[in-house]
Amino acid sequence: MKITNQIIKKHGLKSVEFENIKKLLKRDPNLLELGIFSAMWNEHCSYKSSRLHLKNLPTKGNQVIQGPGENAGVIDIGGDDAIVFKIESHNHPSYIEPYQGAATGVGGILRDVFTMGARPIALLNSIHFGSPTHHKTKSLLNGVVSGIGGYGNCIGIPTVAGETKFDDTYNENNLVNAMAVGLAKKNKIFYSKAKGVNKSVVYVGSKTGRDGIHGASMASAEFDENSEDKKPTVQVGDPFTEKLLMEACLELMKDNSIISIQDMGAAGLTSSSVEMASKGSLGIELELDKVPCREDNMTPYEMMLSESQERMLIILEDNKEKDAKKIFEKWDLDFVVIGKTTNTNNLTLKFNGKVEGEIPIEALASKAPIYNRKWVRKKILTSKIDLKKLKKVKIEDALLKILSSPNHSNKSWVTDQYDQTVMCDTAQKSGSDAAIIRIHNKDKAIAVSVDSSANYCKSHPITGGKQIVCENWRNLISVGAKPLAITNCLNFGNPENENVMGEFVECLEGIKEACEYLNYPVVSGNVSFYNGTNQKNINPTPVIGGVGLINKLLKPIGHDFKKENNAIIVIGKTFGHLEQSCFLKENYSITTGMPPEVNLLNEKNNGENVLKLIQDNLVLSSHDISDGGLIVALSEMAISSNYGVKIQKPKKLTNLIKYFFGEDQGRYILEIDTKNLKKTEQILKENNIYYENIGQTQKDYFEIDGELKINVKDLFKLNNEWYNRY
Amino acid sequence: MKFSITVTLKKDVLDPQGKVVQDTLKNIGLNLKNIRQGKYFEIEVNEKDQAVAEKKIDEMCRKLLVNLIIEDYRINKL
């Protein structure tokens, strides 16, 4: 078949990339080889627009066993235990078929974790939709939440935390980021690097069909009016088979049969075989007629590009095939030797004895294009909002507007569809700042949270990047966990647009600065570009998934008030920064202005001291202050506990709106028993931590002295309406 | 006027249910070559003209009953 310009374009390759392929092969590629290049060289697999900048992220630390570059990141949590985790996007498929797109996103990230030898113990997700009034939002919300629940619940792993957000920017491009966390033994981590020549390459799992052929190319293409035609490429997930696959793999991993293992995700058999060989500086030869197929007459092209789910590629030690096969047969899964490792450094594809394609591995891996795309820095905005020019609003009305808005309403409608308690180790479910998962049969626990701040990142990417790492860090501190490391999912628009690229580079600069300062390295992650339609790009949305450690879990600490007449302390100074706030957005639809400044020194000091106070059992409940400001955070603590507050107005003359709704960073609210107040204040003073004693908890009423008094039950009712009505 | 709608998965789409049901039937001694699982609806409409009725049914399928991304459908008059 002659390779025409049309065919090259359909494969998502630029003509200069095609010329490059010809140079590397020293000849024209055939269609099979072109298909393979198109899969390996697209944005999703090659990271060609992002690799250059991702290199700058801090990825090391004493707690890091494995940083980016493997299927997932690995951190040390003491003893012989390790945590394996990663977050990944499945945005484009979930716009097309929300249930299956979200479900297969969960399936894919789970495989990335258990392929390393870790039993998954928690799932999280960050999902973003367009405006609730947009015609597609309701069905997308229903589909995505059902899909996440449908897959996670069936496979029996608790979905414990997440965020669900709505914003116009995602109107034509919803986001689904799925994160998985697994538990492994430090000395039993499995990697994907192939080792040894003439070792068996084994295919296990579901049969191969025509699903998702060119799914990876689709992920790298913007949608246009013809997106509807891209429909047939969406895969159907089978969580039942994945459960069998997971159990079979974990069983096989009990001994030393596996040299290397990789799941078949984007670009299926192609990416897994190439990556394994590339890491081991080996070649790999596959006999495609041996690939178990679900459909008749599948061609080598289809087999190599199929994105059928629930499949793994394993390189086995010699003489281990028989025993390994028994395990997979017990679980009713296909187990077939489909090739071997070689020393040719080529990807050699045979079909019925004939060589159908041969490509040097490195042409597909290290020689994939790296682009240093043009980018521009965001201009610093100098205009400030003049409150006096805005129509006056009562604090109570402004608060209620926020609490009843889609982004702040109680999310039980979503989280009740997820099984949060299967595996019986969920010590704290979603609803507080972070979820807590006990390490099975041990005293220790991990805390997990996933966060994003797209509006901050849009207005000032460096600050946004810094802020979101800090907020995630604070969320773990708030539940008494020492933050250890993060995984990041970077959702951006078209990287060929220099403004979008600038947002990417600057967000990374901010993330890097905060991660370095807080000793909170990046151990894994994913980049999703081209989230845009017809030249309109989404707001930059880096999503941070963090894991922290609680050495001895005595009692999970959340943000629900425990009793009346306890002191309420605010850690960190309130300056009253309102630009980019929830208050301005919900009450005036104002979304301009600079985000609040991030002071890393204060973040670190405040956080470390809050953690110490919690570990010393001086804190009854705690909450970090983020969007909505102090008053919204206090409301959340009240609503979740049915206890109210009695807050004194600030002593210094200050604008109350700014004080209560300002989104200054580095702040926490702590509930302290009066008998521990003196000791707590002493510790804070000794460590130069700015704090304010703003009032106390009380029964029934949420009260700001002289300003408002609302029954907590009414706050609860208002906060619980939106989803049920929608 | 009464119609039946048979909804089936498109040819290349994975049918996890069909796969498991097939293996189970085989295990209880009932052999078969292939099975695909679908859905069946019976709808009654107040329409005297068959062409108009079918158009209505077709719209119901396209708008709600069928996931056009992964399913096909057949309408039969009863």
Place this chain on the structure above:
Amino acid sequence: MKSSVIVFPGSNCDRDIAVALEKMQFKNQMVWHKETKLPKSDLIVLPGGFSYGDYLRSGAIAGKSLIIDEVIKAASDGCLILGICNGFQILTETGLLKGTLLRNKKLKFINKDICIKVLNNETKFTNKYKKDEILKINIAHNEGNFFTDDDHLNQLKKENLIAFKYSDEKGNINDFSNPNGSMENIAGIYNSKKNILGMMPHPERMIDKLISNTDGLNLFKSLLN
């Protein structure tokens, strides 16, 4: 006391129930569904989860497993059988318990801590509970809506075979306290010999104060009694 937990492909609450049984000092064994012989057991548990993905109908495929014949034999010999969630669904598919579990009324999976009332506290499973005691217990299911024909419903009432009903914290049994539309708020039932209990809520998730509460403990204590 000896227990056996049957593990089907897709069972995912098997570890949870094993942990609970071992915590209560049962001598427990996990039995793979392909086994044709059951170890000698005083209690057999069909655990929660998604056996066979809930494909075709929840519990339908598991109900045809080889090991089920052994479970049926053991049941007729008077062995205690406990079916939790998917286990309850499997028991109805095999006919060991009459009735069926339909899709939740609101058509969504629901995971929540709800309340149930102990209606019959004179069985091997509930003798450590007080009559009409209210338990706070976790449910996690898509098909928990119990339904049966009038004859069976009358039998359940007449012979005191309804184990638990969904209620509110004060013990009121009504629509508001019914999470899934179950007929008469039924959350669990016995067979006529009262040696088989099927229940949708998960007692094994309520045995640890750190994680949840200990309202499930007395079920296991009753069995040991």
